[in-house]
Amino acid sequence: MKKKLIPLPPGFYDRDPRNVSRDLLGKVLVRREGRKLLKARVVEVEAYLGAGDPAAHAAAGRTARNDVLFGPPGRAYVYFIYGNHYCLNVSCLPDGAAGGILFRAVEPMSGIEEMAKARGVSANLHDLRLLTSGPGRMAEAFGITRQRDNAKDLTSAKSDLWIADDGYRPDHIEVTKRIGITKAAEMPLRYIIADNRFVSR
């Protein structure tokens, strides 16, 4: 009997981003592309808090760009960075409170050919890490853009992008400093599945 990949409910995200981060590891990111289903295991995330976190986009207050972070939980916050890359986040905490989680790396489970195509690389890679290891890479593999996905409800069965629990539980979780930031760089808010090959760096 094949398990159905039901979207995690809003309540899952309606908590402190640090707790959600921990529970997000091992879950499955799902994208429906026409008849195809892209699936990948979440192996690396970073928590971004609200006003008290200088590294968070929400730190400077609510703007048109970061509006989603202040909205209801379980929504996709997609932003464009360095003129090249999109990054996928999910909003946490109740409506009115800012907080989010950045997806940094996932492990491909199915739809690998579609991911390779989206990334513009050969389907028979010797190393699948090139597909989804890194925030910009995994966003590209899943065809995620701000225009298409920002503010999308990841808890709705009607969405073409969501996160599900297939029963998998990571053996061991590690917490480290966040990557690629200058402010509050020392805060341990990066959560990874220990010894997973698809964790970036």
Add this chain to the structure above:
DNA sequence: TACATGATGCCCT
């Protein structure tokens, strides 16, 4: 209207 900045990845040594 102009400018500095950045939650990155690629390509070259």
Add this chain to the structure above:
DNA sequence: GGGCATCATGTAG
């Protein structure tokens, strides 16, 4: 291991 492409956003003027 280091430089660089490239542009949306926010803030200043």
